[in-house]
Every structure is written in structure tokens, then in C-alpha cells.
Amino acid sequence: MIELISYGAFFLTVALTYAITCLGLNVQWGQTGLFNVGVAGFVGIGAYASALLTTPDDPVRLGGFGLPIIVGWLGAMAAAGLLSLLVGLLTIRLRADYLAIATFGVAVVVQLCALNLEPLTGGPFGIGFIPRPFGWLAEDRMTFGLLNLGIVAVTTLGVYLGLERLLRSPWGRVLRAIREDEQAALALGKNAFAFRLQAFVIGGAIMGLAGAVQAHFIGFIAPENYVPMLTFQVWAMLIVGGSGNNRGAVLGAVLVWAVWAASAALISAVVPPEAQARAAALQIVMIGLAICVMLLVRPRGILGEVRTVSRHVNEASGKK
Amino acid sequence: MILQALMNGLIAGTMIGLGAIGITLTYSILRFANFAHGELISWGAYAALGVSSALATAYAPLATPIGPFSFGWSLPIGLLASMVLTGLLALLVDVLLFGRLRARKSAVIILVMAGFGAALTLRSLLEFLVTSKPAYFTNALQIAVKLAPGLRATPDQLLSLAVSAILVLAVHLLLSHTAIGRAMRAVSENQQLAALAGVDVRQTIRIVWLLGAALAAVAGVMAGLLVQIRPHMGHDLLLPLFAAAILGGIGSVPGAMLGGLIVGLTEALAVQFIGAEWRAAVAFVILVAVLLLRPQGLFGRPA
Amino acid sequence: MNADAALSTRGLVAGYERDLPVVRGVDFAVQPGELVVVLGPNGAGKSTFVKAIAGIVPVFGGSVALGSDDITCLPAHEKIARGLAFVPQTENIFSTLTIFENLELAADILPRPLRRERIASVEAIFPDLAKRPNLRAGQLSGGQRQMLAVARALIVNPRVLILDEPSAGLSPRIVAEVFANLAAINRSGVTIILVEQNVKAALAIAHRGVVLVEGVLRHEGPAATLAHDPIIAELYLGIAPPAKAEA
Numbered sequence: 001m002i003e004l005i006s007y008g009a010f011f012l013t014v015a016l017t018y019a020i021t022c023l024g025l026n027v028q029w030g031q032t033g034l035f036n037v038g039v040a041g042f043v044g045i046g047a048y049a050s051a052l053l054t055t056p057d058d059p060v061r062l063g064g065f066g067l068p069i070i071v072g073w074l075g076a077m078a079a080a081g082l083l084s085l086l087v088g089l090l091t092i093r094l095r096a097d098y099l100a101i102a103t104f105g106v107a108v109v110v111q112l113c114a115l116n117l118e119p120l121t122g123g124p125f126g127i128g129f130i131p132r133p134f135g136w137l138a139e140d141r142m143t144f145g146l147l148n149l150g151i152v153a154v155t156t157l158g159v160y161l162g163l164e165r166l167l168r169s170p171w172g173r174v175l176r177a178i179r180e181d182e183q184a185a186l187a188l189g190k191n192a193f194a195f196r197l198q199a200f201v202i203g204g205a206i207m208g209l210a211g212a213v214q215a216h217f218i219g220f221i222a223p224e225n226y227v228p229m230l231t232f233q234v235w236a237m238l239i240v241g242g243s244g245n246n247r248g249a250v251l252g253a254v255l256v257w258a259v260w261a262a263s264a265a266l267i268s269a270v271v272p273p274e275a276q277a278r279a280a281a282l283q284i285v286m287i288g289l290a291i292c293v294m295l296l297v298r299p300r301g302i303l304g305e306v307r308t309v310s311r312h313v314n315e316a317s318g319k320k
Numbered sequence: 321m322i323l324q325a326l327m328n329g330l331i332a333g334t335m336i337g338l339g340a341i342g343i344t345l346t347y348s349i350l351r352f353a354n355f356a357h358g359e360l361i362s363w364g365a366y367a368a369l370g371v372s373s374a375l376a377t378a379y380a381p382l383a384t385p386i387g388p389f390s391f392g393w394s395l396p397i398g399l400l401a402s403m404v405l406t407g408l409l410a411l412l413v414d415v416l417l418f419g420r421l422r423a424r425k426s427a428v429i430i431l432v433m434a435g436f437g438a439a440l441t442l443r444s445l446l447e448f449l450v451t452s453k454p455a456y457f458t459n460a461l462q463i464a465v466k467l468a469p470g471l472r473a474t475p476d477q478l479l480s481l482a483v484s485a486i487l488v489l490a491v492h493l494l495l496s497h498t499a500i501g502r503a504m505r506a507v508s509e510n511q512q513l514a515a516l517a518g519v520d521v522r523q524t525i526r527i528v529w530l531l532g533a534a535l536a537a538v539a540g541v542m543a544g545l546l547v548q549i550r551p552h553m554g555h556d557l558l559l560p561l562f563a564a565a566i567l568g569g570i571g572s573v574p575g576a577m578l579g580g581l582i583v584g585l586t587e588a589l590a591v592q593f594i595g596a597e598w599r600a601a602v603a604f605v606i607l608v609a610v611l612l613l614r615p616q617g618l619f620g621r622p623a
Numbered sequence: 624m625n626a627d628a629a630l631s632t633r634g635l636v637a638g639y640e641r642d643l644p645v646v647r648g649v650d651f652a653v654q655p656g657e658l659v660v661v662l663g664p665n666g667a668g669k670s671t672f673v674k675a676i677a678g679i680v681p682v683f684g685g686s687v688a689l690g691s692d693d694i695t696c697l698p699a700h701e702k703i704a705r706g707l708a709f710v711p712q713t714e715n716i717f718s719t720l721t722i723f724e725n726l727e728l729a730a731d732i733l734p735r736p737l738r739r740e741r742i743a744s745v746e747a748i749f750p751d752l753a754k755r756p757n758l759r760a761g762q763l764s765g766g767q768r769q770m771l772a773v774a775r776a777l778i779v780n781p782r783v784l785i786l787d788e789p790s791a792g793l794s795p796r797i798v799a800e801v802f803a804n805l806a807a808i809n810r811s812g813v814t815i816i817l818v819e820q821n822v823k824a825a826l827a828i829a830h831r832g833v834v835l836v837e838g839v840l841r842h843e844g845p846a847a848t849l850a851h852d853p854i855i856a857e858l859y860l861g862i863a864p865p866a867k868a869e870a
Contacts, residue, residue, distance in 0.1 A: 035429050037355075037436060090608065094615055096429045097353035100436075101562045102611065104355075105604035108559055116597045228555075232440050235433070281448040288441030292417055295434050299426075499731040502720065506728055509719050512679055515699035516709050517775060518732035 002142050009145035011261060012254070016149075016156045017214040019253035021234050023159050023246060024206030030244035031167070032199040033179050034092065035100045038107030039207060039234050044226030045083055045110055046076035046208025047215040051127040052120070054216075061127075062120050069131055073212045080208020081201050083110075088200040093193060107231060114223035126222030130215050148217055155213060156250065159206060163246055166202075175199055229284070233260065236287045239294045256290075323471040325592040326585060331477050331546065333584020334484035337577035338539040339557055340564035341491060342532030348508045348571030349528045350422075352431040356413065357536060357561065358554030359442035364406040364537030365544040365553065366450055369457060371405075372398030388475035390460040391545065399541045403534040410533035411526060413438055439555070447551040455549040457541075480542045487538065488577045491531070495573060500527060508571055556600075560587070563603040567610050569620025578618065582606070628652035629690065629814040630676070630707070630783045636684035637675035638668075644683055645671040647838035653783070653816055653831075658809040660825040660846065661818045663835035664858050669818045670712065672835060673785050676816075677709035678702050689783065704732055708776035712787040715772035718761030722752050725760050725771055729778035745774045748804070766797035770804070777808065784808070785816045790824065802828050826850045834858065 021043055028034045036042075050072035052063030067075075087106055091099040114121045121127065133151050137144045166172050177185040178192045186192055215221045233256065241252020263286065267279040343357050375394040376383035382394040417434050464472035495501035503524045506514040515521050536554075543553055564583045568575025587602045610617060631652040638644035645668040653659045661669050674680040676687050678699035686695045689707055697705070717725050726745065730738040746753035749770045760771060769789055776784055789805070790798040798821065806828040809815045819825035826832055829846040834854070842854055849855055 033429065035432060090611055094611060097432050098566070098611060098615070100355075100429075100432050101353055101559075101566070102607065104562075105559050105607055109601050109604050112598065112601050232436075235436070239433075278448050278451055281444045281452075284444035285441050285448065288437050288439075288444060291437030292434055292441065295430060295437065296417065296420060299430065499727075502724055502728045502731065505720060505724075506717050509717050510714055512699075513711065513714060513717065516677065516679065516703065516711070517729050518700050518703045518779070519728070520698075520700050 006141050006145045009142075009149040011257070013145070013149045013152045013217060014214075015254045015257040016152045016250075017210050017217065018234060018237060018257055019156050019250040020152075020159055020210035020213060021207050022237050022241070022249035022253045023156075023163055024203045024210060025234055025238050026203070026243060026246060026249045027163060027199050027206065028203035029238065030249075031172070031175050031179065032196050032203075033096070034196065034200055034203075035096060036103045036200075036203070037100045037231060038103035038105070038110075040226040040228060040230040041103070041107030041110035042080045042083060042204045042207040043211035043214070043230060044107075044114060044221075044223075046080040046211030047221045047226070048114060048121055048127070048211075049079035049208065050076040050212035051130050051215055051221055054131050055127060055129055061118075061122055069133060069216055072216070073209055076208040076212035077205040078208075080211070081205035083208075084201045084204025085197070087204075088197045092196050092200065107226070107228065111223050111226055114226065121223070124223060126220055126225075128220040130219050130221065132216055132219050152213060152217065155209075159209070160246055160250065163206075167246070171195075171198075232284070232287055232291070233257075236291050239291055239299075256287075260287075321470060322589075322592065323468065325588045327467075327471055327473055327477075329585035329588025330581065331473075331480060331584070332587060333581035334481055334577070335539050335542050335546075335580070336557065336560045336564050336584050337580025338484055338487060338535050338542070339561045340568065340576035340580045341488070341573050342535040342539075343561050344565040344568065344570055344572065344576040345504070345528055346532045347565060349504055350418070350431075350525065352428050352435065353562065355432065355435040355558065356439040356442060357435075357532070358556075358558040359439050359446070360406050360410055360533050360536035361540040361543070361554035361557060362446055362551055363409055363442065363540070363554075364402050364533070365540030365549045366446060366455075366551075367405045368395070368398040368402035368537065368541045369455060369544065369549055370398075371401040372457065385458070385460050388465075389479060390458045390462045390474075390476050395457055395541070395545070399538065402537045402541065406537040406540075407530040407533040410529040413442075414525070414529055443551060443555055450551060452551055455544075457545050457549070476545055480546060483538070483542070484577075487535065488573065491535070491573050494531075500524070504528060559600065559607070560584075560603040563607040563610070566615075567606060567617055569617030572617070572619035575617060575619035627654070628688075629655040629657070630688070630816065632676065632685060632687050634685035635672070635675060635682065635687060637671060637680050637682045639671075639680065641681075641683055645838055646675055648685065649835070649838070649840050651833065651840060653814055655782075655814055656809070656812060657831060658805070658815040658817065658829045660822075660829040660832040661816065661835055662822060662825075662832055662849075662855065662858075666837075667835045668838040669835050670787050673709065673787055673816065673818050674711075677707070677785060679709075700732075703779055703781070706779070706782035708779060708781035708784050710772045710776050710784070710786045710789065712789075712791055716760045716763075716768050716775065718759065720760055721757045722760055722763070722771060723756035725775055726752070726778055729775045733779060741778050741780065745777050748777070748808070749774050765793055766800065769793065769797075769801055773801075773804065773808075777813075781813060783814045783816065785818075787818045788820060789817070790819065790821045798824055822855060823850070 021039065025036065025039060028036050053065050053067045053075045054069055054072035055064045056066045057064040083106070087102060091102045115124055132138065134144055134147045137147065174185065175195050178195055237252035237256040238249055240256055242248020260283065263283050267276060267283065271279040339357065339361055343354065346354050346357065372394040375397060376392065383392040385392055417438055418431060421431055421434055462474040462476055464474045466472050495505060503514065503519045506517065506519055507521055507524050511521055540554065560583045564579035565576050567582060568579030583603055583606055586606060587599050590602045591599050632649055635646055635649045636644045637646040649672060661672065663669050671680055675682050678697060682695055686693055688694060689705055692705065694702055694705060694707070717728070720728065726742045730742055733741060751767060752771060752774055763771060789801055793801065802824050805815060805817070817825055817829065826846045826849055831843065832846050832849040833843040834841050836858065844852065
């Protein structure tokens with residue numbers, strides 16, 4: 001029973017870290033229509049930034065300032081936000097697909113840096129001993145698991161509520177106006193580029209946060225965590241759950257992660273060891289097909305888009 | 321030393337260029353960046369391998385190396401078969417996916433996403449079918465020929481260069497001097513007007529897919545012959561392909577080849593002077609430079 | 624179906640969205656050899672009407688016939704093969720192709736032996752185009768573009784030629800030239816349907832005019848009559864018709 005709860009907590013915790021990434025992606029795609037194909041890079045940079053800030057000092061490596069976890073998380077958001085700012089300045093004014101190609105390249109380069117800049121990132125071995133929240137309780141697996149789940153859940157909820165509020169605010173309305181009818185928005189004097197850039201940076205920062213949260217939960221990171229596979233998973237989650245919809249982002253994350261974990265378990269249980277790598281490839285085929293099929297059949301995802309005008313509308317519309 | 325690096329870069333560059341031509345054609349005529357193009361390169365290589373191996377097994381003399389080259393007739397035949405098969409694969413993906421999204425007037429970005437999903441599916445499917453172990457067209461060893469002091473090339477490599485040059489010329493002539501080439505350029509500029517002028521747009525699109533896929537298959541066979549065949553080979557080329565196509569200017573065939581050569585040469589020089597581990601970053605740096613300095617590329621027109 | 628007509632429509636309903644048709648049931652016919660002008664205020668649906676005939680705007684109801692053949696559902700590239708040529712108002716030439724290539728492209732759908740001859744005869748009508756065949760069409764002036772656009776449409780020797788506001792954006796002298804050309808083309812036997820805002824110039828070369836208002840055909844008549852019809856003045860210039868005598 002304890003095993004089940006422990007596993008459940010673990011599963012849900014990881015799923016929610018993906019949910020945070022999805023929420024960030026939703027700001028970029030669902031709200032602003034920017035196609036970021038390098039999600040893994042932004043998540044990775046957040047993870048590494050946080051790791052460098054919070055790990056204890058290591059003679060082999062630069063960084064390791066031993067700062068508190070919360071500083072690490074804020075640093076992660078700053079690093080990812082800065083990267084998003086640079087990428088956004090370069091590409092948002094250009095064609096939509098140039099942004100896609102550029103972000104694809106960013107992820108490749110981020111992973112390459114993680115691999116090659118050994119003095120900074122520990123190279124292929126990555127960074128270990130990343131402080132875990134309630135780390136001193138790690139022996140008691142169930143309590144540790146539930147407490148961590150609690151932290152991640154609270155963080156996810158915080159990001160979700162923050163974004164929902166942002167959506168219904170004047171800022172969110174302008175963003176939506178720009179997405180739906182840019183000419184009209186421009187005629188109203190709104191600087192479309194500035195709004196898009198802000199949205200891109202906010203989304204990127206949230207992805208960085210997700211990377212940090214994940215890093216501190218697992219305790220170690222390596223370049224092979226931040227590969228295109230991560231980007232595909234997150235996109236599948238957003239497309240399946242409902243792009244443009246924060247609830248959909250969270251739902252998609254949990255759902256797709258559940259299918260992923262279940263199929264992985266199935267493969268390791270049923271498939272003989274020699275064939276497991278091949279079976280894993282089939283898992284990925286499944287994700288790719290899910291993306292294609294959803295785009296064809298229900299591009300709005302399971303939950304579709306929630307059209308909101310203002311958080312005041314419901315109050316004012318006579319719900320006395 | 322540097323001369324050899326340049327030769328390596330030239331050869332890599334022509335492969336990138338062939339792939340980039342396919343990308344630039346589909347990009348300019350179908351109006352979207354096709355992330356699945358890399359997979360056509362990989363499938364092209366494996367299709368050629370499959371046909372070539374089957375032929376060699378069925379009739380051993382086909383495997384005997386021709387002249388100074390490392391491969392027998394089974395390979396060129398396999399290549400031709402692969403060009404057709406890869407073309408059919410591209411058409412299949414268009415019919416199932418891109419075509420349907422186009423019919424629905426989906427936004428460009430949806431097409432790009434679909435390409436991304438298709439790439440993932442195709443790559444992993446390939447990996448499932450053939451595993452990720454590297455494969456080779458031939459086990460025959462090649463003696464490099466000395467061309468100049470410090471410069472050697474194998475007959476296979478020289479043949480690749482020649483084939484690439486011929487193909488680029490052929491595609492350029494196709495676009496500039498034939499009816500189908502005019503049709504492609506017309507569709508690329510204004511699809512609706514092309515239809516009014518009598519161009520069968522759907523047929524033209526089909527031909528673009530076939531042509532792009534055929535070139536990808538050639539690039540795949542070259543890369544497989546000169547380096548190795550792996551399911552991820554196309555995906556690894558994707559960033560250099562896009563960089564080359566954008567550098568050359570979307571829609572320009574000579575531009576795509578020139579872009580490919582520049583990317584290939586720069587990569588080779590970077591490997592020489594900075595280290596092989598940073599090779600993958602070169603294409604990105606070139607891409608950023610182009611987007612910053614001249615987004616329309618060398619031969620493109622300013623937006 | 625009006626089988627004698629060069630082109631006819633019956634109850635044509637067309638537009639960009641099914642719930643909001645712009646063309647709301649139009650019966651129209653043009654006889655072989657006629658030059659008919661389609662007039663009407665802005666937003667009346669004149670452009671949409673001819674675009675629907677040409678096959679680039681969705682048709683939601685009714686039918687279009689070329690002669691006695693129903694061509695309502697034919698794709699655009701097959702309509703020109705049947706002899707229906709359309710010159711859009713804007714973006715009507717390929718700027719990235721040369722002048723000659725624009726004409727070659729149009730000729731590509733003809734049987735090989737005919738191509739050279741047709742290009743030559745069109746160049747004879749527009750000698751300016753033959754002067755610099757390798758010039759990129761994007762470098763032409765507005766008036767020259769219009770000529771090239773019409774030339775392109777004429778290559779296939781169409782039975783019916785439709786033009787959408789060919790005078791738009793052109794100076795009066797060029798407009799006169801364009802209209803003179805159209806009149807000559809019509810005299811050589813090509814049936815022409817002309818959508819125009821330049822009422823005076825258009826009616827001067829036309830046989831007949833029809834007036835489209837809010838997607839429906841309201842008036843028609845011989846060109847000479849329409850030119851003096853107060854309705855036209857009201858629609859275009861906002862001049863109120865003389866007050867009716869009250870009983």
C-alpha cells in the first residue's frame with residue numbers, strides 16, 4: 001500500500017513538473033501563437049542554472065554556490081527568461097516558422113554546451129547532489145514523496161492561478177487581440193512585437209522553473225535529459241490536452257505522462273530485454289502519431305479553448 | 321591539413337546542399353518549413369540499402385565493385401529504386417497529413433507542427449524496423465587518391481561531388497527551361513493566379529514532393545556511402561539543412577546548394593580549428609547570423 | 624441554361640462564408656461577341672461574382688455555364704482550358720517570371736505546335752511586350768502589367784474573357800489605351816465581361832450593362848441607355864433621382 005502511494009506520489013510529481021512546462025508552452029503557443037521547437041533547451045537551461053546556484057562547492061567545477069533552493073528556482077527563471085528574450089528579439093519579427101527553426105537550433109546548442117563545457121556543467125556526467133526539498137527526510141520514502149508532491153503541486157497551482165489571472169487581465173486581452181486580429185490591435189496603438197516578446201519570455205521563464213523543479217526533485221541532471229524527446233512529449237501533452245487552455249495543459253501533461261509511463265512499464269514487463277530499445281522506439285511512434293492525429297481530428301485538444309473576455313464579465317453579467 | 325578539411329567540407333556541403341534544395345523547393349511552393357524532410361533522407365538511405373542488399377543476395381555479381389568504386393551495380397539500381405520509394409513515401413505523408421491540413425486552410429504553423437509530428441513518427445518507426453545500429457552499403461575498403469600535396473579523396477567521394485554537380489544543374493535547368501519548372505515557380509509565387517493561368521496546382525505539388533524526396537534519397541545514399549547509415553542521420557542534418565536553405569534564400573536552388581557548401585565548409589573548418597564536438601553548433605551560428613544580418617538569404621528577395 | 628449564351632449563370636449564390644453569401648442569386652447571360660459591363664456600388668459583389676464564375680471563390684448554389692456546358696464545379700485550371708479566361712484586379716502577373724515566361728506559362732496548356740504561334744499573335748497585339756521579353760515582369764509599370772495580364776489571358780484564344788477592374792490604379796491616358804485595346808479585342812470576336820468602377824469609359828465600349836446591388840442584379844440595359852440613366856448617377860455619385868410627382 002505504501003509502495004502504491006509512494007509510486008503514485010512519484011508519478012504525479014513528475015507529471016506535474018511536465019505540467020508546469022506545458023503551462024509555459026501554452027503562454028507561448030496557445031496565447032501568442034509562437035511555435036517553440038526547442039522546449040528542452042529552455043527547461044535544460046533552467047535546470048542547470050538552478051543546479052549551479054544551489055549545489056555545494058565542487059573543485060572540479062565552476063559554480064556550486066550552495067544557495068537556497070528558492071534562489072536556484074528564481075535563477076532558473078531568470079536564465080531561461082534571458083535566453084527567451086534573446087531568441088525572441090532575433091526571431092519574433094520574422095516568419096513564424098523561422099522562430100521554430102531557431103528554437104530548434106537553440107535546443108541543439110544548449111545540449112551541446114551542457115555536453116562540452118565540462119568545467120561548468122560537468123559534461124556528460126552532469127551535476128549531482130542537487131539539494132532536494134525536505135532532503136533530510138529522504139529515508140522515509142512515503143513522507144518524502146508526499147511532501148515533494150505537495151511542493152510541486154503548490155508550485156503548479158501557483159503558476160496556473162498566476163497565468164489564469166494574467167489571461168483575464170488587460171494584458172491578456174491585448175495578447176489575444178493581437179493573436180486574433182493583428183491589424184486591428186495595431187490600429188489601436190498596441191505594440192504587437194513587445195507583447196509577443198513579453199509572452200515568449202514569460203513562457204520561457206516558466207519552462208526554466210519547471211526544469212529547476214524537476215532537477216531538485218530528482219537530485220541530478222545530465223545533458224541526455226534535455227533532448228528533442230522532451231520537446232516532443234511536452235508538445236504532445238499540450239496538443240492532446242488543449243492548446244490555448246491552461247487546464248488542458250495540466251490535463252494533457254498528466255494524461256500523456258500516464259500513457260507514457262504505462263507503456264514503458266508494459267514494455268519492460270512484456271518485451272524481452274534485447275528488444276526493449278526497439279519497443280521504446282514504438283512508444284515514440286505513438287507520441288508522434290498522437291500529435292498528427294490530434295492536429296487532424298481535434299486541433300483544439302480535449303478541452304479546447306476557453307474563451308474569456310474578462311474576469312469581471314461573470315460578475316457583471318447579472319450573476320447576482 | 322586545411323586543404324583536406326576543405327575537401328571534407330566540400331563533400332559534406334554537397335550532401336547538405338542536395339537536402340537543402342529539397343527543403344527550399346517544398347518551403348517555397350508549399351509555404352512551410354518541413355521538419356520531416358530529414359526523415360526522407362534516412363528512409364532514402366535505408367530503402368536503397370534494402371533494395372541493394374536484396375539485389376546483391378539474389379545475384380552476387382551485382383555486388384562486385386565497379387571500377388575504382390566501393391560498390392557494385394546493386395547500389396545505383398538501389399538508389400533509383402529508393403528515389404521512387406522515397407517519393408512515394410513523401411506523397412503518402414502529404415495525402416494523409418499535409419494535404420488534408422491544406423484543404424482545411426490550416427495556418428502555416430499547424431503544418432509545421434504536423435511535420436514535426438510526422439518526423440518523430442517516421443524516425444522512430446524506422447528505428448523500430450531497423451534498430452539504431454549503424455549500417456553500411458559496402459565493406460569494401462577504398463584507397464584514397466592523392467590529388468595534390470595534403471589533399472586526398474576516394475573515388476566514391478569524387479563521384480559524389482560529380483553527381484551532386486550534375487543534379488544541381490539538372491534541377492536548375494528543370495526550373496528555368498521547362499513547363500513544369502515554370503509551373504513550379506508560378507505556384508511558388510501565387511497559387512491562385514497559377515490556377516487561373518491553367519496550372520494544375522495539385523499535380524505540381526505532387527511533383528514537388530517527388531523531386532524533393534528524390535534529392536533527399538540521393539543525399540541519404542551519399543551520406544550512407546561516405547559515412548554510415550543510421551536512423552537518426554536525417555534528423556542530425558536538419559539544422560544544417562535549414563541553415564543552408566535560409567542562407568541561400570528560400571526558393572533559390574543555386575542558393576540552397578551554395579548555402580550547403582558554405583555550411584559544410586564552415587563545419588569542416590570548425591572541426592579543424594575548434595574541435596569536432598562543436599560541429600553541430602556551426603549551423604546554428606550561421607542561421608543566427610543570416611537572421612540577424614540578411615534574413616532573406618543570399619538570393620532571396622527582401623520581404 | 625441559356626445554351627445560346629457564351630456564358631450564363633442561373634441563381635448563382637457565392638461568397639466567402641456559407642452563412643453570408645455575397646452573391647445572392649444572380650441570373651446573367653452574355654451573348655457571343657458581346658462586351659458586357661458589370662456595374663454596381665462598392666461591396667455590391669461584382670468582384671465576388673466574376674471570381675465565382677472563374678472558380679476562385681466558393682459557389683454555394685446555382686450554376687455557371689460556358690455555352691451549354693455546366694462548369695460550376697470545375698477547378699479553375701480546367702476552366703481556362705475550356706476557353707474561360709480571367710484577369711484579376713491585383714496580382715495578375717507573375718513578377719518573378721520574365722515577360723516571355725509569363726506568356727510561355729499561359730501557352731503551356733496549348734498543344735505544342737500552337738504555342739509559338741499564339742505567343743507571336745499576342746505579341747502583335749501588344750508590341751511593347753515583345754521588345755524586352757527577358758525583363759522580369761515585376762519591373763513593369765502599372766499600365767504595362769495590365770497589358771501583360773490581358774496578353775496572358777489571350778494566349779489561349781479564349782471564348783470569354785473576364786476582367787476585374789482593369790482600370791484600377793491607372794492614369795487616364797493608360798486607361799484610355801487599355802479600353803481601346805479591349806474594344807479591339809472584342810471586335811475580333813472575343814466575348815468580354817468587364818467589372819468596372821470607371822462607368823463612363825466602360826459603357827463607352829460596351830454593348831450592354833448590368834447593375835449589381837447587394838448581390839442581386841437590379842438593372843440592365845443597352846450601354847447607351849444606362850450611360851444616361853439617373854439610377855447610375857444615384858448609385859455612383861449619390862445624386863438623388865428627381866423627386867417623383869406625388870398624387
